[in-house]
Amino acid sequence: MSSRLNSVEVKRRNRINVFSGLLDTSHATKPELAAQLRLSIPTVGVICDELVREGLVREAGMQPSGGGRPAMAYEPCLDRFNALGIDITRNHIYLALTDLKGKLIAGERQRFLFEDTPKYIRELSEKVRSFLFQNHKKSDQILGAGISVAGIVSLQQDRVLYSHVLNVGEETILNSLTASDLGVCAVKFFNDATAGCMAECYSHHAPDSFVFVSLSNSVGGATVINNRILPGKSGRGGELGHMLIVPDGRKCYCGKCGHYDPYGSALLLTGKADGSMQAFFDGLRDGDEEKTGVFDEYLHYLAMMIHNLHITTDLPVVLGGYVGSYLKPYLPKIRELVSEMNIFEEDEEFIFSCEYNVEASAVGAASYFTKTFIESL
Ligand SMILES: [Zn+2]
Numbered sequence: 001m002s003s004r005l006n007s008v009e010v011k012r013r014n015r016i017n018v019f020s021g022l023l024d025t026s027h028a029t030k031p032e033l034a035a036q037l038r039l040s041i042p043t044v045g046v047i048c049d050e051l052v053r054e055g056l057v058r059e060a061g062m063q064p065s066g067g068g069r070p071a072m073a074y075e076p077c078l079d080r081f082n083a084l085g086i087d088i089t090r091n092h093i094y095l096a097l098t099d100l101k102g103k104l105i106a107g108e109r110q111r112f113l114f115e116d117t118p119k120y121i122r123e124l125s126e127k128v129r130s131f132l133f134q135n136h137k138k139s140d141q142i143l144g145a146g147i148s149v150a151g152i153v154s155l156q157q158d159r160v161l162y163s164h165v166l167n168v169g170e171e172t173i174l175n176s177l178t179a180s181d182l183g184v185c186a187v188k189f190f191n192d193a194t195a196g197c198m199a200e201c202y203s204h205h206a207p208d209s210f211v212f213v214s215l216s217n218s219v220g221g222a223t224v225i226n227n228r229i230l231p232g233k234s235g236r237g238g239e240l241g242h243m244l245i246v247p248d249g250r251k252c253y254c255g256k257c258g259h260y261d262p263y264g265s266a267l268l269l270t271g272k273a274d275g276s277m278q279a280f281f282d283g284l285r286d287g288d289e290e291k292t293g294v295f296d297e298y299l300h301y302l303a304m305m306i307h308n309l310h311i312t313t314d315l316p317v318v319l320g321g322y323v324g325s326y327l328k329p330y331l332p333k334i335r336e337l338v339s340e341m342n343i344f345e346e347d348e349e350f351i352f353s354c355e356y357n358v359e360a361s362a363v364g365a366a367s368y369f370t371k372t373f374i375e376s377l
Pocket residue numbers: 241242252253254255256259261
């Protein structure tokens with residue numbers, strides 16, 4: 001019995017590996033996949049044919065193979081199923097539709113003020129349904145909707161427990177939102193920083209293990225070890241905004257003093273540019289004195305945070321959130337500031353900026369469903 005179970009499990013693993021192999025390479029022949037995955041050609045052949053019948057893989061034309069006869073190449077049907085991501089902030093929503101590779105195929109940011117009322121849920125549902133309709137997606141094609149909020153969510157990711165930004169607790173109307181309201185198969189909630197980090201993990205540019213700092217209107221973060229986010233014992237891992245960095249310093253939104261949030265919030269920058277991050281960085285580039293002063297101070301505290309995180313974990317640090325995507329040109333300066341604090345000689349760069357922009361949290365929340373789908377193949 002156990003050997004039969006094992007063979008079922010081995011076959012399941014092989015299916016996942018063949019499909020993931022095709023996702024990674026975009027297209028490949030059966031012999032190429034067999035060599036890459038160290039499986040026999042007949043094993044790959046059977047699985048590939050199965051996946052073709054299920055509509056997950058299709059033929060992609062004959063391809064010359066090294067010395068032998070031309071062989072048929074196969075490619076994944078990336079649009080066979082999609083996932084939806086919804087990032088809910090106080091004044092906006094971002095709707096993201098991703099393919100099976102986790103890539104953003106349609107995204108839309110809308111001004112939509114959050115209110116904790118049934119009307120909000122009704123209007124959100126209408127917006128989601130019309131977004132799917134505009135993008136020609138039927139509900140049975142959508143694996144699920146990942147909802148990102150700046151706040152704490154339950155370990156099972158089925159409830160929002162608290163959000164300072166949205167000013168809600170566990171009785172929030174968001175917890176009454178059902179999959180059928182949105183016309184999808186399932187709904188899960190994610191902390192916005194965790195979701196942003198999930199998007200980075202999916203981007204293939206990120207290292208296997210790193211600390212993610214989410215520099216948005218509130219600051220958060222996550223630690224990734226071997227491509228898995230550490231949830232912590234209660235799901236509250238990575239609340240970097242409440243790390244104490246300036247004893248008796250500025251008051252944090254949580255009520256306590258000296259936490260990193262009032263030194264790292266994106267609002268410090270957008271507050272100097274009519275709410276626009278782009279305008280802030282444009283002004284900075286043009287040498288605006290006030291913005292330069294604010295940014296120098298911002299980088300000073302950011303460097304302290306990066307130093308503390310790196311000295312604790314010895315891991316690379318990825319800067320994300322609304323600010324993170326603008327920091328690429330300033331990485332040399334940030335690295336210099338951090339190296340002045342560092343006590344070790346580093347062989348390699350360990351500070352990076354994120355790949356994603358405002359869409360990060362929505363894309364990351366959606367990625368949960370594509371990953372889960374592939375794992376269940
Ligand atoms: Zn705090």
